[in-house]
Amino acid sequence: MANSSEQKKLIIQVAIPIPVNRIFDYLAPKGTTSISPGTRVLVPFGNAKKVAFAVGIIENSNIKNDRLKPIIEILDEYSLLSEQDYQLVLWAQHYYHHPLGEVFSAAFPVSLRKGKKSVVAQEKHYKLSAKGKCLNPEQLKKTPKQKQIFKMFQQPVLSLTSADLAQQHKNWRPAIKALLEKDLLSIELQAKASKKIFDKTETALQANEQQSKAIKQLIARIGQFSVCLLEGVTGSGKTEVYMQVIQQVLDLDLQVLVLLPEITLTPQLQDRFKRRFSANLSISHSKLTDNQRHCAWLEMQQGHSSILLGTRSALFTPLKKPGLIILDEEHDSSFKQQKGFLYSARDLAIVKGKLFNIPVILGTATPSLESLYNAHNKRYQLIHLSERAGTAVKPKLLLFDIRNKRLQDGLSEPLITQIKNTLAKNEQVLLFLNRRGYAPVQICHSCAWVARCHHCDTSLVIHYEEKRLRCHHCGYQQHLTPHCPACKTGELKALGLGTERVEKSLHALFPQQKIVRLDRDSTQRKGSLENHLDQINQGKVDIILGTQMLAKGHHFPNVTLVAILDVDSGLFSIDYHATEKLAQLIIQVAGRAGRAEKPGKVILQTRQPDHPLLNVLLKQGYNSFAQTALAERQQAMLPPFSSQALLRVYAGNPADPQMLLKKVCEIIQNMESYNTLVLGPVSAPMAKREGNYHFQLLLQNNHRKKLQSLLGLLVPQLYLLKEARKVRWSIDVDPVDLY
Ligand code: ADP
Ligand code: ZN
Ligand code: ZN
Numbered sequence: 230m231a232n233s234s235e236q237k238k239l240i241i242q243v244a245i246p247i248p249v250n251r252i253f254d255y256l257a258p259k260g261t262t263s264i265s266p267g268t269r270v271l272v273p274f275g276n277a278k279k280v281a282f283a284v285g286i287i288e289n290s291n292i293k294n295d296r297l298k299p300i301i302e303i304l305d306e307y308s309l310l311s312e313q314d315y316q317l318v319l320w321a322q323h324y325y326h327h328p329l330g331e332v333f334s335a336a337f338p339v340s341l342r343k344g345k346k347s348v349v350a351q352e353k354h355y356k357l358s359a360k361g362k363c364l365n366p367e368q369l370k371k372t373p374k375q376k377q378i379f380k381m382f383q384q385p386v387l388s389l390t391s392a393d394l395a396q397q398h399k400n401w402r403p404a405i406k407a408l409l410e411k412d413l414l415s416i417e418l419q420a421k422a423s424k425k426i427f428d429k430t431e432t433a434l435q436a437n438e439q440q441s442k443a444i445k446q447l448i449a450r451i452g453q454f455s456v457c458l459l460e461g462v463t464g465s466g467k468t469e470v471y472m473q474v475i476q477q478v479l480d481l482d483l484q485v486l487v488l489l490p491e492i493t494l495t496p497q498l499q500d501r502f503k504r505r506f507s508a509n510l511s512i513s514h515s516k517l518t519d520n521q522r523h524c525a526w527l528e529m530q531q532g533h534s535s536i537l538l539g540t541r542s543a544l545f546t547p548l549k550k551p552g553l554i555i556l557d558e559e560h561d562s563s564f565k566q567q568k569g570f571l572y573s574a575r576d577l578a579i580v581k582g583k584l585f586n587i588p589v590i591l592g593t594a595t596p597s598l599e600s601l602y603n604a605h606n607k608r609y610q611l612i613h614l615s616e617r618a619g620t621a622v623k624p625k626l627l628l629f630d631i632r633n634k635r636l637q638d639g640l641s642e643p644l645i646t647q648i649k650n651t652l653a654k655n656e657q658v659l660l661f662l663n664r665r666g667y668a669p670v671q672i673c674h675s676c677a678w679v680a681r682c683h684h685c686d687t688s689l690v691i692h693y694e695e696k697r698l699r700c701h702h703c704g705y706q707q708h709l710t711p712h713c714p715a716c717k718t719g720e721l722k723a724l725g726l727g728t729e730r731v732e733k734s735l736h737a738l739f740p741q742q743k744i745v746r747l748d749r750d751s752t753q754r755k756g757s758l759e760n761h762l763d764q765i766n767q768g769k770v771d772i773i774l775g776t777q778m779l780a781k782g783h784h785f786p787n788v789t790l791v792a793i794l795d796v797d798s799g800l801f802s803i804d805y806h807a808t809e810k811l812a813q814l815i816i817q818v819a820g821r822a823g824r825a826e827k828p829g830k831v832i833l834q835t836r837q838p839d840h841p842l843l844n845v846l847l848k849q850g851y852n853s854f855a856q857t858a859l860a861e862r863q864q865a866m867l868p869p870f871s872s873q874a875l876l877r878v879y880a881g882n883p884a885d886p887q888m889l890l891k892k893v894c895e896i897i898q899n900m901e902s903y904n905t906l907v908l909g910p911v912s913a914p915m916a917k918r919e920g921n922y923h924f925q926l927l928l929q930n931n932h933r934k935k936l937q938s939l940l941g942l943l944v945p946q947l948y949l950l951k952e953a954r955k956v957r958w959s960i961d962v963d964p965v966d967l968y
Contacts, residue, residue: 240290241300243270243281244330246342250948252329253281254290256299261286264303267310267318267333271301271344280304280344282333309347309530310336313584314547320580324937325962326944327570335570336545338513340523349527351418354388355405361413378404379413388417431504433476434469434618443612447474450588451481451553456579458559458604459592461614462623463820467592468498469618471555472505474590475536479508483552484535488574490561491515491540492778496759499538506536513539513546541566541574544581551585554578559591559600560813565965573963594820595813595851598859602869624791624822624829626847630838638734639726639794641834645738651790652742652771656827659785660731660774661818662794665748666690667730668723671698675719684920691723692750703919726795732774739772747775780817791822792832800837803914804967805867808842809858816851868963872933874940875964876926877913880956883922886910889952890926893943897928900942903935914968921957927967 239257241264255272257264264270268283278301290297310318314336322332334342341347366383369376378401381389394401408414436444447457447470461467475485489498494514502510511525511534525546528534532549539546541564556564556578564574575591582589591600591609604611617623631641639662640648648658668691671680680689682700689698691709699706713719723730732746745761752758758778764770768787773779799811815833822829835843846854863870876893878886890910897907906929913923930936944960947953 238294240287240294240297241270241283242285242287243272243283243300244328244333245272245274245279245281246328246330246334247274247279248328248331250328250945252284254287254292254297256294256297257286258300258303261303265308266312266315267308269304269309269337269341269344271304273298273301280342281330283308284329304344305347309341310547313581314545316584317545317577317581320584321570321572321577325570325572326940326960327572331570335542335566335572338522338526339519341526345523347527347530349524349531349533352390354390354417355382355394355409355414356388356417357382358412358415361408361415364413372404372407374398375404375407379408382414430507433473433505434466436469436473437466437616437618439614439616440466440470440473440618443470443614444473446610446612447588447590448477451478452587454583454586454588456582456589456591456603456609457612458596458600458609459590459612459614460596461592461594462617463594463817464617465594465614466618467557467614468501470614471557471590471592472502475553475555476506478552479506479535481552483550484529484532484548485537485553485555486529486543486546486548486551486578487536487538488544488554488556488564488578489538489540490558490563492563493558494538494540495762495783497784502536502538508535509533510536510538513537513543515540544574544577548585551587553587554582554589555592556589557592559593560595560597561593562810562965571959571961571964573965576963595816596855598809598855598862599869601855602859624819624831626819626831626833628838628843628847629832629834630836631834632836632838637738638730639834640731640734640738644792644832644834647790647792647830647832648739648772652739654789656789657765657768657770657785657787658772658790658792659779659788659818659821660735660772660792660794661776661779662726662728662731662774663776663798663814664690664725664727665729665750665776666699666701666727667693667733668725668727670724672722672724673713673715673719674722676713676716678713678715678719684917686915686917690727692729694729694750702915728774728776731794735772735774742771743769744772744774745770747773747778749776749778752778777814779821780814783821785821787827788822789827789829790832791818791829792834793818794834796833796835796843797837800840800842805862805865806966812842812846812851812854812858815846866929866931871929871931872936873964874928874936875961875967876928876958877923877961878925878956878958879913879918879921879923881921883912883916883924885952885955886922886924889950889956889958890924892950892952893926893947896943896946897939900939903930903932903939905930905936905939925967 239261240254241257242252242254244252264283264286266284270281270283271278272281318332318336322329366376366380369379378398443459459467478485491514499512511528513522513525525537529537530547530549537543537546556575559575566572579589600609603609629641629643634641651658670688671691680698682689682705684705685700685702687700687702689700692699696709697706698709713721728746728748732744735744747761762783765773765785793815799807819831822831845857878889880886887910894907909926910924913925916923928936
């Protein structure tokens with residue numbers, strides 16, 4: 230009998246990271262009998278080679294074998310993904326209706342997507358050999374240098390790297406070489422983890438009563454799946470709670486994944502973790518090099534590192550010994566990927582916890598309405614930290630009515646007085662305005678011409694420092710001109726407020742004070758944000774003015790006055806998420822005040838002093854606001870009481886997107902739509918962006934499963950429509966904004 234496995238070549242099915250909704254068949258290399266899902270393979274595709282991901286092996290393809298191309302190379306001996314990691318990828322593909330190859334791609338760092346070998350940098354560790362262990366250093370007295378170095382190895386179980394040796398002896402190499410030749414030392418290669426083990430670690434703080442209770446409850450959940458919503462006011466010591474729970478997980482020799490918004494993953498936080506744990510720590514965020522992220526990913530995957538601090542995409546990092554997932558600032562919209570594969574790292578963290586049967590902790594001072602809803606439904610356990618840790622007290626919140634008030638570049642008289650009083654006490658002031666540049670609109674005084682972007686439906690923002698007009702959506706820019714280009718004579722005026730304008734005014738009002746502006750423009754240069762933060766913390770700055778960048782994570786102990794210059798811009802959005810985001814922002818910004826022993830004050834300038842949302846938030850706090858907002862959402866059957874998916878379409882002309890959406894509506898009408906509400910097609914809130922015309926269709930169903938069934942039928946058809954080929958489209962499941 231002929232050896233059939235030699236006769237018959239097996240076929241490997243692969244997912245290729247391209248925007249198509251199918252998998253591809255390739256001939257397996259000779260001798261291959263199995264392949265684990267997620268294994269990277271190199272395949273010919275068109276005229277190029279692509280790194281693809283194996284999903285399975287089969288005997289017969291629908292395509293004739295002689296038309297199948299062979300796989301060029303199998304890149305991994307074993308899949309770098311565990312069975313559960315693979316299940317997570319499949320789950321995400323299914324739920325977000327996104328092409329499998331691109332979902333796989335998101336799970337790997339760029340280096341591995343490009344086919345780089347899955348090895349981490351290694352370094353030499355010198356240790357005593359068996360012979361060396363029996364030798365008395367005195368026997369080396371004829372070679373004093375060798376004796377000196379050999380002695381360094383006499384402490385219990387020490388291995389030393391070249392860096393360690395170089396620290397103590399300039400010219401250590403010849404002696405080490407001699408000791409190796411005498412067989413007194415040996416070499417071991419070890420992964421070069423991001424951090425070496427610290428000699429000493431900082432001890433945990435004495436937890437207060439609420440913290441202790443939280444820590445106890447969280448520790449009790451180690452070893453099984455659960456979700457806890459840790460709702461702790463700013464400064465309540467959530468990080469301390471995380472660290473004490475993490476220690477317990479490390480003691481069990483398990484790994485911890487900590488996910489944070491980019492903006493809060495600061496060097497200060499990394500140091501806090503490094504000082505606390507005698508474990509290897511890896512870091513992954515967008516400002517690191519591809520190689521650094523490659524190493525962090527593999528250090529966790531291979532178990533060289535025990536803690537990963539990372540941003541959204543770190544969610545997919547495989548853990549060799551998973552023990553705990555923490556997601557801090559769970560309400561933060563940066564956990565939602567806004568381009569390409571539109572996943573929510575928060576929601577996937579929970580799926581991951583379930584697949585690995587480990588606990589997930591969601592922490593925040595301002596829980597998202599979805600998470601609160603899940604806590605009310607007992608799907609999540611709610612744990613409160615309602616008091617600030619240490620001696621800090623909660624700040625006072627005040628509304629300043631600025632109707633009919635004279636403002637000096639956004640600053641009201643009473644606010645200026647408050648700033649003066651605070652500075653007189655040698656305390657710091659923080660002013661928040663969520664708009665950079667000098668002013669958002671340039672208008673002609675005589676003919677009312679407005680400088681607009683040619684590519685977007687928006688006005689150009691004045692940046693006086695750079696003498697430019699800039700579009701904040703597409704990056705288009707032009708020089709500032711002294712006269713109106715329309716009437717040629719009119720004087721051009723700046724309308725509205727930006728941080729640059731407020732800064733100028735502050736300099737005029739407080740010429741003696743040190744003022745620092747923190748926004749995307751002023752922190753362009755690498756290290757400049759850190760530099761500013763250091764100055765602030767050293768008390769060298771009197772007034773801090775900034776955007777969103779200030780709202781989170783940073784700890785300014787000497788700030789006792791915080792003012793939000795313009796809350797009104799957030800009150801009247803057509804997107805129902807806006808009020809939730811505004812309330813979170815107000816509380817987060819307020820959280821920067823009075824963090825140490827000095828009490829803080831928070832002032833909100835508004836022309837809507839009677840606005841119900843502001844009043845509930847200020848008088849009764851975030852939780853009451855959230856109850857009110859949830860009740861409103863329930864009335865309107867908006868998420869989390871229903872599920873939504875947004876189909877976004879754009880093209881260089883307005884006709885093609887509308888054509889596609891009309892077709893989609895027809896398709897939905899002709900199929901079982903499970904009572905799905907179809908809203909649209911409508912043009913997007915900012916219809917023209919970067920020269921493209923954006924349209925959208927919102928699908929909503931009171932039952933998540935039914936919406937999923939509809940999408941499962943609809944999306945595969947979308948890929949086949951000829952109308953879809955002329956446009957760019959995406960499907961956003963659980964959109965966090967409707968733009
Ligand atoms: P959060 O993350 O909740 O905003 P942090 O964990 O950053 O709060 O803690 C705020 C401050 O309180 C930090 O300076 C921290 O060192 C301090 N802190 C936390 N827990 C305690 C405690 N049990 N005793 C004393 N100080 C504490
Ligand atoms: Zn004019
Ligand atoms: Zn533009």
